[in-house]
């Protein structure tokens with residue numbers, strides 16, 4: 001590229017010279033000796049034009065080369081940064097995998113008892129659960145909706161002071177008495193004075209469960225559903241602030257940002273969301289990544305919500321993690 005531009009500059013120089021010389025030479029052929037002085041003057045002008053054109057050519061060539069060099073230099077720098085970033089991200093991922101192998105498995109905060117509501121469940125069992133739900137104000141809730149297998153269910157934890165109650169509710173294929181009874185249980189759970197904790201905004205996902213009247217007629221107050229994913233981010237950033245030498249902190253912004261170099265802050269953009277497994281891993285140092293157990297997911301929301309609700313500090317959760325070892 002540099003070489004080509006130099007050639008263009010010199011071609012310009014030669015072209016200018018020819019344009020200057022040609023008319024002068026033509027003129028000289030028809031001139032008489034009387035006009036010798038003016039001929040010398042013409043040759044002086046040609047020589048001067050030649051020098052100016054050459055100088056102009058050199059300046060243009062130097063400028064073009066200079067900017068081309070800067071462009072190439074910045075392109076190389078960008079490419080190097082991209083390669084280094086990719087390499088460090090790969091290493092980071094590798095380290096996370098290595099560390100995760102050393103982590104203990106997820107342990108729920110408290111013991112629990114499980115109930116499964118399907119077409120074989122007795123009315124008495126649902127009555128017991130309705131009574132329990134009436135005495136509970138806080139619940140954790142996850143939905144499962146597999147489009148391929150068309151398997152749909154949700155899991156609700158009735159968070160109790162001692163032993164929690166986990167209820168797995170299959171989606172009924174058709175409305176019947178048992179389905180209506182389950183609807184009554186859901187009405188108690190989704191009462192507007194209660195808090196139903198989720199991990200992400202699941203409101204629209206509930207339309208897949210419209211066999212229950214409560215979801216069909218949108219009888220849920222949206223404020224009842226509390227997205228703990230957002231609350232966790234807020235709690236975590238407040239308690240696990242940036243390191244002193246972190247670029248994001250130097251920029252006077254204590255939120256997740258691309259300048260952050262802290263290993264304890266995996267979110268690098270303000271809009272980044274915490275996955276449930278990452279939240280458990282960073283808060284409790286427990287391996288949750290490979291957990292496909294949906295009950296455990298529900299219990300994980302409860303465990304995280306406990307520290308948020310009780311406004312645990314960094315020291316408190318570190319102390320909790322130390323004592324568990």
Ligand SMILES: [Zn+2]
Nearest residue numbers: 242246260262
């Ligand atoms: Zn940071």
